[in-house]
Amino acid sequence: MYGCQIVAIRNRLKRLREAQGLSRQELANELLVSDRTIRRWEQGSIPERYRERLAKRFGVSLSHLVGYDGHNGDDDDGGERVAA
Numbered sequence: 001m002y003g004c005q006i007v008a009i010r011n012r013l014k015r016l017r018e019a020q021g022l023s024r025q026e027l028a029n030e031l032l033v034s035d036r037t038i039r040r041w042e043q044g045s046i047p048e049r050y051r052e053r054l055a056k057r058f059g060v061s062l063s064h065l066v067g068y069d070g071h072n073g074d075d076d077d078g079g080e081r082v083a084a
Contacts, residue, residue, distance in 0.1 A: 012065055014042045016058040030057070 017027055017038075024035040024042075031038075031050065046054065046066075055062040 012060075012067070013046065013054065016060065016065075017042075020058070 017024070024038040028035045028038045031053070041050070041054075051066060052062055055065045058065070
């Protein structure tokens with residue numbers, strides 16, 4: 001189960017970032033972290049303290065970002081949208 005959630009997080013964060021035309025470095029600059037940190041998060045290890053901020057940044061629910069919404073992370077629509 002956890003392996004599926006990690007894949008979902010990885011796919012979603014990368015797809016959300018790319019859908020908005022952001023490089024890893026641009027997102028890193030916004031969040032005051034390194035591009036290496038973004039790459040690590042895209043591999044599925046987003047610290048809890050950044051999850052809500054990322055969900056708000058991309059206009060999706062926290063549940064969608066972390067893979068609790070039942071999708072496998074390969075959807076193209078970005079999942080459930082929430083008001084920013």
